[in-house]
Amino acid sequence: MDILKKIDIIRSIESANNFLESTPPEILLKNIGRIITNLPSVPRTEKKWFQKSYVIEPEQHDFLTGKGVFYITEGRKLFLDATAGHYQMTWGYNNPDLMKNLQHALKIGIPWDCHSNIPGFYVKKLSEKLVKICNSDTDIRHVQNNPDLLNTVLLGIATGSVACSTSMKLAINYFKKIKPGAKKIVFISLNGNYHGTDFLMQRLRGMWKELFSKNLIFEMVEPNDIKSLRDIFKKHKNNIAAFFFEPVMMNREAILLNRDFIQEARHLTESVDALMIVDEIQTCCWYPEIFMYKQYDIVPDILVLGKGLTAGFHPLSAIVYKRKFDSLKQYDAISTNGNAPLPAFMALCCLNLIEQNLKKIVEISHYYEESLKHLVKEFPDIIISFQGKGLLSGIKLRNQQLALLFHKKCIEKGIWLRVHAYYEGHSTLLTKFALSVSKDVIDFTIDSFRKILKKF
Numbered sequence: 273m274d275i276l277k278k279i280d281i282i283r284s285i286e287s288a289n290n291f292l293e294s295t296p297p298e299i300l301l302k303n304i305g306r307i308i309t310n311l312p313s314v315p316r317t318e319k320k321w322f323q324k325s326y327v328i329e330p331e332q333h334d335f336l337t338g339k340g341v342f343y344i345t346e347g348r349k350l351f352l353d354a355t356a357g358h359y360q361m362t363w364g365y366n367n368p369d370l371m372k373n374l375q376h377a378l379k380i381g382i383p384w385d386c387h388s389n390i391p392g393f394y395v396k397k398l399s400e401k402l403v404k405i406c407n408s409d410t411d412i413r414h415v416q417n418n419p420d421l422l423n424t425v426l427l428g429i430a431t432g433s434v435a436c437s438t439s440m441k442l443a444i445n446y447f448k449k450i451k452p453g454a455k456k457i458v459f460i461s462l463n464g465n466y467h468g469t470d471f472l473m474q475r476l477r478g479m480w481k482e483l484f485s486k487n488l489i490f491e492m493v494e495p496n497d498i499k500s501l502r503d504i505f506k507k508h509k510n511n512i513a514a515f516f517f518e519p520v521m522m523n524r525e526a527i528l529l530n531r532d533f534i535q536e537a538r539h540l541t542e543s544v545d546a547l548m549i550v551d552e553i554q555t556c557c558w559y560p561e562i563f564m565y566k567q568y569d570i571v572p573d574i575l576v577l578g579k580g581l582t583a584g585f586h587p588l589s590a591i592v593y594k595r596k597f598d599s600l601k602q603y604d605a606i607s608t609n610g611n612a613p614l615p616a617f618m619a620l621c622c623l624n625l626i627e628q629n630l631k632k633i634v635e636i637s638h639y640y641e642e643s644l645k646h647l648v649k650e651f652p653d654i655i656i657s658f659q660g661k662g663l664l665s666g667i668k669l670r671n672q673q674l675a676l677l678f679h680k681k682c683i684e685k686g687i688w689l690r691v692h693a694y695y696e697g698h699s700t701l702l703t704k705f706a707l708s709v710s711k712d713v714i715d716f717t718i719d720s721f722r723k724i725l726k727k728f
């Protein structure tokens with residue numbers, strides 16, 4: 273601790289944290305976008321050692337500390353975070369319930385990590401909890417032996433990218449087992465997908481083509497385009513190993529996949545014995561039912577989880593799948609620091625908090641969605657559509673320039689949100705508020721959007 277006490281930045285973080293802790297939310301809202309001058313100025317920390325692509329913001333925009341949906345930058349500017357960190361802080365920064373649980377867990381001696389062969393109590397409990405959530409309509413005693421239910425959990429992975437590529441490995445193994453003579457193996461995903469930064473996952477979105485055999489085929493279809501989906505299945509039939517999708521495509525303008533499309537995808541995958549893999553790294557924990565696939569009335573073959581699962585307390589990802597696909601050996605897919613008792617404990621606390629706040633989550637998600645939809649009606653010449661669902665949503669503006677300008681104005685005003693306007697035809701502002709967001713914060717956000725739109 274002594275070493276930390278000597279650094280001025282610690283004093284700055286502490287003062288900013290005290291400010292966020294002691295200021296009521298209504299006063300914080302009044303000060304969004306302002307420099308909080310009574311906080312001590314923050315010593316500049318160099319970013320020059322980072323890779324080039326990283327250094328995109330001046331240092332004064334860098335994060336100092338946060339509380340709930342608010343944060344303060346090194347330049348002492350107060351921001352409202354409409355994106356829950358980078359879409360992973362399910363309950364915002366330093367949620368008091370989760371912090372209390374964390375402190376308690378540390379006090380009683382739950383360790384951060386241990387070898388993955390000897391999982392701690394909470395790792396085992398989390399695996400059970402995930403299976404229970406997936407099978408909430410079924411008597412749990414009948415789950416383990418049912419080949420058509422999600423009853424197997426691979427938890428020892430830290431990042432979503434590894435979780436996604438693990439699901440692909442399972443699909444390949446299954447394909448090789450049931451179709452041993454097949455000359456080609458085909459994966460289908462949606463145009464604009466994002467399943468992480470692993471080579472295979474990037475291949476799904478069109479990268480690294482030259483590195484892969486011609487017998488490994490990657491096809492993309494437009495989201496919600498049933499005809500194209502049928503055509504692709506007709507073209508490749510039994511050579512298809514898996515179909516990947518994200519229920520809300522947070523890397524493609526928050527496109528929400530519709531029920532008909534997903535039900536048809538389930539039907540088509542079953543017809544050729546291909547796996548349906550749902551990537552819920554973005555959507556998991558942001559809905560009252562916890563997993564969004566449930567809204568389509570289908571059971572996927574593999575469910576991929578990450579990000580919000582631990583509410584931003586140490587990454588932990590998982591896949592939940594049907595036992596018949598269980599084919600990997602011990603070191604085929606693990607992270608050596610991904611099977612940790614404390615993150616698993618935090619995940620259980622996060623899931624618990626969702627269950628306790630079910631009604632509030634339903635209400636606030638509905639409120640935000642309706643507020644954005646209302647804004648769309650108010651500015652029909654500027655906003656084309658509402659995108660997404662509940663708190664994972666955005667607005668699509670008439671063109672790229674408007675979207676980029678809107679984004680710039682929001683950042684100037686102290687509202688941190690994302691924009692998709694870097695590809696032709698993309699012009700969407702994206703938000704993913706933490707589940708702890710209040711109506712006042714939503715009203716403030718919508719009102720700020722309105723003020724910006726009125727000036728266009």
Ligand SMILES: Cc1ncc(COP(=O)(O)O)c(C=O)c1O
Pocket residue numbers: 430431432433434436466467468469518522551552553554578579
């Ligand atoms: C839908 C989806 N899949 C996979 C990933 C990759 O997860 P990670 O960044 O933890 O590797 C992300 C990350 O944003 C994601 O949004």
